Amino acid sequence: MRYVQTTCPYCGVGCTLNLVVNDGKLVGVEPYRRSPINEGKLCPKGMTCHEFVHSPDRLTKPLIKKDGEFVEASWDEALDLVAKKLRETSDKYGPKSLGFQVSCRTPNEECYIMQKIARVGFLTNNVDNCARICHGPSVAGLSLSFGSGAATNPFEDVLNSNLLLVWGSNAVEAHPLVGRRIAQAKLKGIPIIVIDPRYSPTARLADDWVRFNPSTHIALANSMMYWIIKEGKHDKEFIEKRTKGFDDLKKMVEKYADVENITGVPTEKVREIALKYAEAKNAVIIYCLGITELTTGTDNVRSMGNLAMLTGNIGRPGVGVNPLRGQNNVQGACDMGAYPNVYSGYQKCEDPAARKKMETAWGLKEGSLPDWYGSTLTEQINECGDPIKAMYIFALNPVVSYPDSNHVKRSLEKLDFLVVQDIFWTETCEYADVVLPGASFAEKDGTFTSGERRINRVRKAVDPPGDAKEDWEIFVLLAQKLGLKGFDFKSPQEIWDDMRKVTPSMAGCSYARLEKPESLHWPCPTEEHPGTPILHVDKFSAPDGLGTFFGLEYRPPAEVADAEYPFTLMTGRLIFHYHTRTQTDRARILHYEVPENYVQINTEDAKRLNIVRGEKVKVRSRRGESIAVARVTDEVGPGVLFMAMHFPEGANALTNTALDPLSKMPELKHCAVTVEKIKEGN
Ligand SMILES: Nc1nc2c(c(=O)[nH]1)N[C@H]1C(S)=C(S)[C@@H](COP(=O)(O)OP(=O)(O)OC[C@H]3O[C@@H](n4cnc5c(=O)[nH]c(N)nc54)[C@H](O)[C@@H]3O)O[C@H]1N2
Numbered sequence: 001m002r003y004v005q006t007t008c009p010y011c012g013v014g015c016t017l018n019l020v021v022n023d024g025k026l027v028g029v030e031p032y033r034r035s036p037i038n039e040g041k042l043c044p045k046g047m048t049c050h051e052f053v054h055s056p057d058r059l060t061k062p063l064i065k066k067d068g069e070f071v072e073a074s075w076d077e078a079l080d081l082v083a084k085k086l087r088e089t090s091d092k093y094g095p096k097s098l099g100f101q102v103s104c105r106t107p108n109e110e111c112y113i114m115q116k117i118a119r120v121g122f123l124t125n126n127v128d129n130c131a132r133i134c135h136g137p138s139v140a141g142l143s144l145s146f147g148s149g150a151a152t153n154p155f156e157d158v159l160n161s162n163l164l165l166v167w168g169s170n171a172v173e174a175h176p177l178v179g180r181r182i183a184q185a186k187l188k189g190i191p192i193i194v195i196d197p198r199y200s201p202t203a204r205l206a207d208d209w210v211r212f213n214p215s216t217h218i219a220l221a222n223s224m225m226y227w228i229i230k231e232g233k234h235d236k237e238f239i240e241k242r243t244k245g246f247d248d249l250k251k252m253v254e255k256y257a258d259v260e261n262i263t264g265v266p267t268e269k270v271r272e273i274a275l276k277y278a279e280a281k282n283a284v285i286i287y288c289l290g291i292t293e294l295t296t297g298t299d300n301v302r303s304m305g306n307l308a309m310l311t312g313n314i315g316r317p318g319v320g321v322n323p324l325r326g327q328n329n330v331q332g333a334c335d336m337g338a339y340p341n342v343y344s345g346y347q348k349c350e351d352p353a354a355r356k357k358m359e360t361a362w363g364l365k366e367g368s369l370p371d372w373y374g375s376t377l378t379e380q381i382n383e384c385g386d387p388i389k390a391m392y393i394f395a396l397n398p399v400v401s402y403p404d405s406n407h408v409k410r411s412l413e414k415l416d417f418l419v420v421q422d423i424f425w426t427e428t429c430e431y432a433d434v435v436l437p438g439a440s441f442a443e444k445d446g447t448f449t450s451g452e453r454r455i456n457r458v459r460k461a462v463d464p465p466g467d468a469k470e471d472w473e474i475f476v477l478l479a480q481k482l483g484l485k486g487f488d489f490k491s492p493q494e495i496w497d498d499m500r501k502v503t504p505s506m507a508g509c510s511y512a513r514l515e516k517p518e519s520l521h522w523p524c525p526t527e528e529h530p531g532t533p534i535l536h537v538d539k540f541s542a543p544d545g546l547g548t549f550f551g552l553e554y555r556p557p558a559e560v561a562d563a564e565y566p567f568t569l570m571t572g573r574l575i576f577h578y579h580t581r582t583q584t585d586r587a588r589i590l591h592y593e594v595p596e597n598y599v600q601i602n603t604e605d606a607k608r609l610n611i612v613r614g615e616k617v618k619v620r621s622r623r624g625e626s627i628a629v630a631r632v633t634d635e636v637g638p639g640v641l642f643m644a645m646h647f648p649e650g651a652n653a654l655t656n657t658a659l660d661p662l663s664k665m666p667e668l669k670h671c672a673v674t675v676e677k678i679k680e681g682n
């Protein structure tokens with residue numbers, strides 16, 4: 001028996017755990033008690049994260065589609081074909097004809113090497129990761145407000161706070177070990193306000209749960225700020241010394257004294273929670289997808305920034321604005337430059353000095369790297385066929401996870417060539433020309449960067465099955481086939497060091513230093529630097545050192561309920577499943593907990609439509625339909641439905657592709673639907 005200390009492959013909390021290995025196989029998961037993140041505790045997904053690894057369903061051989069059938073191939077044959085097709089496409093149609101979709105599930109080293117292939121091999125910025133449909137608005141919004149798009153404070157810091165404002169986050173189910181911190185805060189008597197249209201398991205922890213109409217965040221936040229300013233509870237000194245744009249904000253919020261007709265929240269309640277937040281000595285905002293996955297996502301995030309700066313809640317323990325980053329490595333995929341406008345460490349592609357630096361480091365001709373903003377994840381889907389002819393999807397399952405599945409399927413069909421690199425056969429593989437079998441988190445080394453900017457080590461415990469290869473190695477082999485220089489890596493550590501050389505904010509994070517249980521939070525520019533758990537202490541990260549207020553107008557979502565589609569559909573997660581279930585559905589307990597798609601409907605609505613608990617109903621939108629088991633409950637209000645996003649032909653058969661103009665986030669959390677009984681015999 002061997003214990004291999006590693007990092008959980010699911011959510012952005014980044015819990016440390018021990019994989020138990022016997023005879024070259026994983027046989028269990030044991031706690032790692034010295035971890036300051038989770039102190040030996042794990043949620044049901046972490047506890048069972050070894051189960052999918054040896055599933056008989058794992059991909060074990062490269063597959064090539066020949067005459068409509070997938071046939072097994074050698075690595076040489078498969079990678080020759082991939083290299084040839086990508087090169088031919090780029091030679092014929094130019095750098096905008098390729099799309100690279102990078103995972104947030106895989107280690108930093110693999111994200112870095114994939115974007116390096118796109119940039120060095122094909123001089124394209126059409127490279128993006130699934131933060132785009134997750135916390136893209138956090139990156140965009142917090143960069144505008146604070147100069148850096150990352151969470152400001154560590155998770156455990158909530159215990160130093162005097163008030164928790166949890167907004168659009170169901171941490172108890174989606175980030176259970178942060179949920180634990182919130183529960184600990186409650187036990188310490190720290191007041192908790194949860195703002196959510198749904199009475200979620202997290203809302204149950206609240207002293208104040210505020211139900212509001214979905215997607216009316218800006219109206220609510222503006223109104224809170226109106227009352228804070230009106231009552232003189234804003235932090236005048238902080239505003240004066242550390243920020244700009246206050247007058248814009250003040251003028252804007254004057255219109256928002258009473259927003260009950262928009263938000264459904266009585267003015268007195270808005271005033272009450274606003275003053276509680278403003279009067280707390282140290283108050284922290286924790287938010288998640290309820291804020292970001294809307295066409296107003298970036299403005300919603302900037303509203304969180306506005307609130308924190310207005311009350312001086314930035315730059316010390318117990319305060320801050322903390323987006324709970326979703327995937328195990330979504331922070332890292334962004335940090336590594338798997339983004340259409342930045343290199344690693346957020347060095348901007350439009351900046352000639354940054355391009356020149358990368359060209360020198362990567363051995364490219366001066367002036368060769370593109371300055372244009374590449375296509376984002378879902379824009380690439382819209383561009384399938386024209387101008388995008390070939391796409392490389394690495395560890396993502398767009399047919400289930402992107403908005404409007406029918407649109408995704410139609411788009412992928414328009415490609416001349418599609419590569420999918422996964423560990424399981426997914427709904428997306430059906431549309432591929434080549435499927436490459438990668439290795440799971442337990443089968444390779446590397447690092448994941450958690451939602452608190454902490455860089456955690458991932459360690460190899462067992463070998464990948466059959467001919468499957470570690471993903472970084474697949475990219476090294478592909479780079480060789482493409483004849484690229486600068487990809488002669490023999491280990492993930494060598495890739496990490498290559499990244500560190502060009503990335504000032506992470507230059508000090510050597511593998512040796514990451515060995516310690518407490519690891520390191522970037523920015524960490526030198527080997528001597530202790531890392532930076534709390535951002536914006538003396539000044540903001542913007543070039544002028546100031547935070548920026550934005551006066552933001554409330555805008556309704558792109559599609560609102562009407563006579564034809566009278567319900568608002570909200571989508572989200574439950575504790576037992578992770579996204580498109582390729583992994584969690586192969587853990588026995590998790591599968592049995594929730595084996596099929598369901599929809600929550602309010603008791604009154606169900607009565608009116610004669611829908612009873614447990615019956616199958618049909619939910620329809622302008623884009624598609626989904627069959628789901630009805631859960632009749634008062635957790636959702638009248639006129640609102642909630643569906644988990646985990647099932648094929650589920651929520652994303654219905655969702656809307658409309659985008660937030662600033663971050664290009666699709667409106668995954670709001671669309672108009674109708675729900676009906678399935679008639680006998682249908
Ligand atoms: N078990 C599990 N954990 C996960 C994941 C998983 O798949 N499964 N995924 C991980 C990832 S990648 C992410 S990004 C995080 C996400 O973590 P969360 O964002 O916390 O999870 P969600 O359930 O998507 O949405 C959170 C809440 O937003 C609320 N909400 C608030 N305001 C609004 C609104 O105006 N409109 C709508 N429609 N909803 C609103 C919903 O009611 C819901 O309770 O979870 C991570 N953790």
Ligand SMILES: Nc1nc2c(c(=O)[nH]1)N[C@H]1C(S)=C(S)[C@@H](COP(=O)(O)OP(=O)(O)OC[C@H]3O[C@@H](n4cnc5c(=O)[nH]c(N)nc54)[C@H](O)[C@@H]3O)O[C@H]1N2
Pocket residue numbers: 103104105106130131133134135289293326327394395396397398401402403421422423424426437438439440441471571572573578579580581582583645651652655668669
């Ligand atoms: N309606 C609606 N839609 C949503 C959301 C929502 O709240 N509502 N949330 C959105 C969010 S926040 C996110 S993050 C996305 C997630 O969307 P996806 O990232 O597409 O979902 P996953 O199921 O996590 O897909 C990851 C794939 O990677 C594979 N994989 C895992 N580890 C490895 C590895 O190490 N190597 C290789 N090669 N493959 C691996 C898995 O088998 C799986 O097929 O979904 C988004 N979609």
Ligand code: SF4
Pocket residue numbers: 008009010011012013014015038041042043044045046047175176177178
């Ligand atoms: S809270 Fe997140 S990181 Fe921790 S065990 Fe659960 S899924 Fe894994």
Ligand SMILES: [Mo]
Pocket residue numbers: 133134135326327330
């Ligand atoms: Mo996410």
